[in-house]
Amino acid sequence: MFDTKKTSFLKSVVIFALALFVLVPICILFAGSFMGADEVYEKIGPVLTDNSGRSATWFFLPEYITLRAYVELLLDSPDFFVMFWNSIRLVLPILIGQMLVAVPAAWGFAKFKFKGRKALFMVYIVLMLMPFQVTMVSNYIVLDTMHLLNTRLAVILPAIFSTFPVFIVYRFFKGIPDALLEAAAIDGAGPLETFIYIGIPVGAPGIAAAMILGFIEYWSMIEQPLTFIKDKALWPLSLYLPGSSGNQAAVALAASIMILVPPLLVFLVGQKYLERGIQAVGLKE
Amino acid sequence: MPTLGRGLRYISQNKVPLAFIAPSFIGVLIFVLVPFADVLRRSFFTATGSNFVGLSNYLNVFGNEAFKLAAGNTLKFVAVCIPALVAMSLVLALLVSGTKGVGDAAKSVFLLPLVIPAASMVLIWKLFFHNDGLLNSLTGSAFGTTVPFMASAAAFWVLTVSYLWKNMGYDMVLWMGGLSKIPLEIYEAAAVDGAGSFRRLFSITLPNLVGVLFMVIVLSLLNSFKVFREAYLVAGEYPHTSMYMLQHLFNNWFTALDIEKLSAGAVVMAIVIFILISLWMRLIGEGDD
Numbered sequence: 001m002f003d004t005k006k007t008s009f010l011k012s013v014v015i016f017a018l019a020l021f022v023l024v025p026i027c028i029l030f031a032g033s034f035m036g037a038d039e040v041y042e043k044i045g046p047v048l049t050d051n052s053g054r055s056a057t058w059f060f061l062p063e064y065i066t067l068r069a070y071v072e073l074l075l076d077s078p079d080f081f082v083m084f085w086n087s088i089r090l091v092l093p094i095l096i097g098q099m100l101v102a103v104p105a106a107w108g109f110a111k112f113k114f115k116g117r118k119a120l121f122m123v124y125i126v127l128m129l130m131p132f133q134v135t136m137v138s139n140y141i142v143l144d145t146m147h148l149l150n151t152r153l154a155v156i157l158p159a160i161f162s163t164f165p166v167f168i169v170y171r172f173f174k175g176i177p178d179a180l181l182e183a184a185a186i187d188g189a190g191p192l193e194t195f196i197y198i199g200i201p202v203g204a205p206g207i208a209a210a211m212i213l214g215f216i217e218y219w220s221m222i223e224q225p226l227t228f229i230k231d232k233a234l235w236p237l238s239l240y241l242p243g244s245s246g247n248q249a250a251v252a253l254a255a256s257i258m259i260l261v262p263p264l265l266v267f268l269v270g271q272k273y274l275e276r277g278i279q280a281v282g283l284k285e
Numbered sequence: 286m287p288t289l290g291r292g293l294r295y296i297s298q299n300k301v302p303l304a305f306i307a308p309s310f311i312g313v314l315i316f317v318l319v320p321f322a323d324v325l326r327r328s329f330f331t332a333t334g335s336n337f338v339g340l341s342n343y344l345n346v347f348g349n350e351a352f353k354l355a356a357g358n359t360l361k362f363v364a365v366c367i368p369a370l371v372a373m374s375l376v377l378a379l380l381v382s383g384t385k386g387v388g389d390a391a392k393s394v395f396l397l398p399l400v401i402p403a404a405s406m407v408l409i410w411k412l413f414f415h416n417d418g419l420l421n422s423l424t425g426s427a428f429g430t431t432v433p434f435m436a437s438a439a440a441f442w443v444l445t446v447s448y449l450w451k452n453m454g455y456d457m458v459l460w461m462g463g464l465s466k467i468p469l470e471i472y473e474a475a476a477v478d479g480a481g482s483f484r485r486l487f488s489i490t491l492p493n494l495v496g497v498l499f500m501v502i503v504l505s506l507l508n509s510f511k512v513f514r515e516a517y518l519v520a521g522e523y524p525h526t527s528m529y530m531l532q533h534l535f536n537n538w539f540t541a542l543d544i545e546k547l548s549a550g551a552v553v554m555a556i557v558i559f560i561l562i563s564l565w566m567r568l569i570g571e572g573d574d
Contacts, residue, residue, distance in 0.1 A: 047415035108305030131510035138320035161312030220402035279462035
């Protein structure tokens with residue numbers, strides 16, 4: 001849109017500056033995770049002990065690169081592994097459950113007309129946008145009644161019935177032309193067959209978008225496990241708080257990287273779907 | 286029983302869509318709607334649920350000093366962050382969508398923070414904002430003074446920065462979706478008529494993005510509640526008063542099992558959010574299809 005050389009230079013400068021704002025903390029985290037314990041102590045140590053009398057030092061690369069922190073984390077930190085598995089044992093059932101429940105519901109909303117559809121879907125949209133703090137008490141009451149507090153199900157079950165994936169998949173199902181479904185009906189396909197053989201394959205990008213957004217959301221969740229699971233042995237990685245002694249700091253940096261690897265991989269593979277998912281929530285077709 | 290008969294007829298007439306929706310809706314009923322109705326009822330009763338107390342729980346919430354502090358901070362946070370985020374992400378979207386190649390790489394960079402769990406950044410935020418941290422090592426050498434970021438009103442700004450850092454990419458993608466829907470022909474016609482780039486920006490691009498603006502605002506507002514994650518991990522349950530938000534308050538009421546205030550608070554919050562959402566739905570046009 002802007003043409004001249006001068007404005008295009010200016011554009012690059014602004015993008016570059018904002019990119020630095022985003023990248024500097026990530027780069028420091030990454031570099032720090034490859035430093036030895038001594039270097040971590042020297043450069044980061046001051047923020048881990050009060051009144052050390054010196055201040056932290058800027059760095060963007062380790063003085064010498066070592067994988068020691070990762071080795072120590074992966075070989076000598078059983079806690080970390082427990083939390084890692086806890087995360088997986090929360091996130092996978094949530095995503096599988098969400099898809100089993102949300103995809104058919106999205107189909108029902110997108111491809112059928114019935115009385116009350118509009119009002120019901122309105123309820124779904126309102127629920128999808130409510131922050132956790134609004135539903136916290138009601139969730140607590142129902143989980144308490146079912147004796148599920150302090151179990152993994154206390155986090156898994158309410159999440160499965162989140163209306164967020166219904167809305168995203170709905171948006172994609174809406175885009176399937178009705179002519180395609182009518183053709184299938186003429187060929188004798190029943191509603192279930194139409195859903196399975198046309199709806200799911202054609203709406204697959206929407207399902208992918210919902211799963212990717214869901215993975216990122218639930219891998220980082222803090223409020224739900226913090227509120228409904230008191231037993232720390234069941235806590236997921238998103239509640240991992242690094243130990244504060246200098247020696248542990250090097251390992252904590254490696255742990256921070258390991259925590260972000262799974263969502264990062266999901267992002268690298270599915271960035272396109274992630275973007276479409278975000279836009280599906282916010283934009284009118 | 287005419288109502289039952291009508292209900293059965295409704296179900297038999299719509300059994301296909303209802304069958305698709307039923308598993309989801311039954312779960313929503315059990316886990317959200319029924320318990321929320323119970324919370325609504327409880328908000329008018331004492332904690333034991335036996336005595337009707339009218340609006341007194343609500344008056345307790347509004348009279349609560351911690352609530353005033355938290356609501357004030359939350360409002361201030363929203364008033365500062367949303368305009369900043371909306372403007373920054375719009376500039377970013379305009380810049381990034383104009384440049385192919387570099388633009389794609391830039392887009393990935395700006396989306397990155399969205400993917401990074403709050404837990405991964407705890408140490409890094411500490412490293413930046415601690416009294417002896419990286420920022421103070423800069424201000425120390427440049428101005429000879431340091432700012433106690435986490436232990437003064439500056440804590441509020443720490444939260445603001447981490448919110449902007451996290452959400453810039455999300456809003457940028459929303460804006461870009463809006464930009465891609467503006468027909469290119471309008472720009473071509475304008476270029477033929479001799480409209481310069483600034484003229485095109487102000488006469489075509491921005492007016493066409495007004496609809497998107499409201500979505501961006503509402504979604505940014507709802508995402509702003511998640512800033513609690515960073516705040517909680519960095520500063521714990523009782524951070525400096527300048528960053529004590531509604532989320533902290535709810536969390537602490539919960540720890541104290543103060544069901545009366547929690548119920549009334551949840552209802553108030555639900556009403557405020559509901560008003561915002563109604564506004565958003567009118568704009569997204571979900572009601573009229």
